[in-house]
Amino acid sequence: MSWAFLFRGSSRTLQNGEVGPLSSKLWKFGISAWLSVHLVAILITPNRATYLGEKLRPILEPYAHFFELATPWGFFAPDPGPPMRLEYESVSSSGETLGHDYWPPAEVPWRSVALTHFVIKHEKMPVGDVARFLCSKSRSAQNIRIWKVVYGMPDLLEVQAGRAKLGFDQVLKRTFMGEVSCAASGEAG
Amino acid sequence: MNALKSWNQFWFESFAPRNWYWLRFAMCSLMVGTYTARHLYLEEFFSVTRGLPISDPSAFATMSYRWSVMQWLSSEAAISGLHFAFVVGLVLLALGVWARVLSILVFVLHVSFVHANIGAVYGVDLLFIFFLFYFCIGNERSKKNTPGGWLSSVAFRLAQIQLCIVYAYSGLEKLKGVTWWKGESLWNVLANPQLSRFDFTWVSQFPLLLVISVYLTLFWEIYFAALIWNPKMRRVTLLFGVGFHLSIALLMNLFWFGAFMVTTYVLFLKAEEIQWFENKLKSLFGDRVFQTVFVAHRA
Numbered sequence: 001m002s003w004a005f006l007f008r009g010s011s012r013t014l015q016n017g018e019v020g021p022l023s024s025k026l027w028k029f030g031i032s033a034w035l036s037v038h039l040v041a042i043l044i045t046p047n048r049a050t051y052l053g054e055k056l057r058p059i060l061e062p063y064a065h066f067f068e069l070a071t072p073w074g075f076f077a078p079d080p081g082p083p084m085r086l087e088y089e090s091v092s093s094s095g096e097t098l099g100h101d102y103w104p105p106a107e108v109p110w111r112s113v114a115l116t117h118f119v120i121k122h123e124k125m126p127v128g129d130v131a132r133f134l135c136s137k138s139r140s141a142q143n144i145r146i147w148k149v150v151y152g153m154p155d156l157l158e159v160q161a162g163r164a165k166l167g168f169d170q171v172l173k174r175t176f177m178g179e180v181s182c183a184a185s186g187e188a189g
Numbered sequence: 190m191n192a193l194k195s196w197n198q199f200w201f202e203s204f205a206p207r208n209w210y211w212l213r214f215a216m217c218s219l220m221v222g223t224y225t226a227r228h229l230y231l232e233e234f235f236s237v238t239r240g241l242p243i244s245d246p247s248a249f250a251t252m253s254y255r256w257s258v259m260q261w262l263s264s265e266a267a268i269s270g271l272h273f274a275f276v277v278g279l280v281l282l283a284l285g286v287w288a289r290v291l292s293i294l295v296f297v298l299h300v301s302f303v304h305a306n307i308g309a310v311y312g313v314d315l316l317f318i319f320f321l322f323y324f325c326i327g328n329e330r331s332k333k334n335t336p337g338g339w340l341s342s343v344a345f346r347l348a349q350i351q352l353c354i355v356y357a358y359s360g361l362e363k364l365k366g367v368t369w370w371k372g373e374s375l376w377n378v379l380a381n382p383q384l385s386r387f388d389f390t391w392v393s394q395f396p397l398l399l400v401i402s403v404y405l406t407l408f409w410e411i412y413f414a415a416l417i418w419n420p421k422m423r424r425v426t427l428l429f430g431v432g433f434h435l436s437i438a439l440l441m442n443l444f445w446f447g448a449f450m451v452t453t454y455v456l457f458l459k460a461e462e463i464q465w466f467e468n469k470l471k472s473l474f475g476d477r478v479f480q481t482v483f484v485a486h487r488a
Contacts, residue, residue: 018334027336028201035200035343042319042351046358065254067322068300071315073358078366080374083383106382109226110442111309112233113383115241118308122249129244136239156376160393166380 037063045070082172083151084120088134090141091179099138102149120148131180146177204342206329207463208455210285212348213324214483215452217283217295220317223445224276228269234309235259235268235302242306250307257304258297271298284482285329292324313446316355320453323348349456353414360410369407372400384441406433417457427454 019027037059044053045064053060064070090098104112119125131144138144152170159165233240246252262268275298282291299321303310327344331337368374376399379389392399409416409429416426431451438447458466471479 018332019336024334028197028339031336031339031343032196032200035347038347039350042347042354046354061251062254065251066256068255068303068315068318069322071318072362073355074362075312075359076374076378077359077362077369079368080377080381080384082377083381085383104383109230111227111311112230113442114311115234115306115309118249119241119243124248126243126245126248129241133233133239133241153377153380156373156380156393156396156399159380159390160396166388166390167382 041069046072081117082153083168084117085149085168086116086120086130086134087147087149087174089145090134090138091143091145092140093142098141101137103134103137125177127178127180128184130177131182135180135182141182143179143181145179148175148177149173200346201339201342204327204331204333204338204345205460205463206341207460207467208458209327209341209345210329210483211463211466212320212452212455213285213288214283215455216317216320216449217279219445219449219452221276221279221283223313224272224279228272228276231269231272232265234306235272236265240306241308243308246307252304255304257301259301259305272302275299275302282324288324288330289328292321292328296321296325311446312443313449316446316449316453319351320348323351345456348453352453352456353417356410356413360407360413363407363410369403372403375399375403375406378441384443386440386442389440405429409433423457427457430454 040056041060041064044056045060047053048057048060048070061070086103087100088103089100092098104116119130125148127146130146134144134146135141149171150173151168152172154164154166154170164170227234235242243249259268259271262271275295278291278295278298282288282295296318299314299317303314303318323344326347327341328337329341331341363369363374366374368377376392376396379385379392379399409426413426413430416422431454434447434450436447438444438451441447455463467479467483470483474482
């Protein structure tokens with residue numbers, strides 16, 4: 001109530017919902033204060049691993065995370081990166097290989113490819129989560145064997161000369177990630 | 190005093206309601222498309238038993254202050270129902286129905302789905318967050334010289350500046366990469382079977398074109414923020430962007446991203462250009478349909 005004098009005679013609604021001059025200044029001051037914080041957040045958070053970013057982290061992190069404004073905007077940066085996917089075998093209880101496939105397949109939307117890349121690229125790939133997902137793709141499997149496969153990009157001049165072609169031909173690195181029981185992952189066949 | 194006057198003019202007196210309406214219409218329409226497509230694969234992205242949700246997202250990113258209404262949903266049917274409601278909300282928001290309330294609801298749901306599986310998002314989802322946030326603040330029905338009108342003007346300017354920040358960071362981040370410096374990155378994109386829509390073997394016959402395109406992209410992204418405010422360069426900058434993003438949309442598996450980036454250019458169109466566009470729509474659909482569908486819910 002003690003602050004009411006600030007608005008007296010000024011916050012009265014004028015024509016068409018307009019506000020009085022003092023109230024207008026207070027509104028604009030308030031909006032400008034928030035605007036300054038927001039501008040700092042959207043300018044700094046994409047490059048927050050800096051001295052300034054670290055100093056401002058206690059203020060910016062809650063704000064940027066709450067509204068999910070902490071995006072680095074690195075589309076295809078620093079480099080587009082090679083194709084990569086999961087290779088997997090479904091295995092029966094007797095150890096027989098039931099099937100062999102790759103994830104993601106060629107026809108799925110980009111969102112699925114992006115999700116797989118997100119999981120694969122991480123140095124500690126969550127093998128249990130991946131196994132549970134792949135077990136759901138082959139219901140009769142008791143176990144799943146998983147490899148992470150990174151492909152090489154064919155050299156432009158080699159393709160030009162007809163000595164290389166585009167596709168999943170050049171395996172750069174094939175890493176065995178483990179054999180996981182579908183029962184343990186929650187998806188027994 | 191001049192600085193205060195300029196601040197006031199730039200932030201509080203610059204709202205373009207018709208640009209705002211069309212940006213929201215175009216963006217929400219694209220969101221309807223991309224999230225209807227996601228609905229078909231919902232299980233993969235959000236099902237705890239059959240999908241690829243990550244059980245410990247904190248191993249991938251800091252999850253503090255990141256929330257999701259989906260933490261209260263336990264059944265697949267509830268997730269599907271919420272996602273369907275989200276898409277319906279987007280349809281209504283595209284048309285401008287209950288825009289003030291729906292902007293907030295749609296923003297809350299969008300962020301919730303992003304936080305529910307942080308691996309299942311890519312560039313376009315993140316861009317949507319920012320613009321939905323600004324739609325919560327600005328509305329084309331707000332009157333001038335009112336708090337709502339000032340906030341709308343601020344939202345409009347922030348959306349413009351956001352686009353500049355996105356391009357500037359995107360260009361500068363690319364400079365860290367060897368393949369961008371060497372002019373090879375476009376080849377690496379087109380030759381990547383997970384990214385490209387077609388077989389681009391024939392492009393290897395035009396290496397110079399690929400290299401020039403890479404350097405043009407870098408130049409344009411880094412300097413977009415400077416070029417777009419220059420009246421003489423505005424059209425060229427936007428036209429290059431349209432060509433660039435439509436190429437991404439058509440040639441790569443990133444249709445929604447490319448299409449969305451083009452729609453954001455509405456923010457930089459002049460009133461007469463919006464008028465020209467509206468006249469074209471009127472002649473295409475007829476005045477009655479135009480008034481009923483596009484104008485009924487806006488001021």
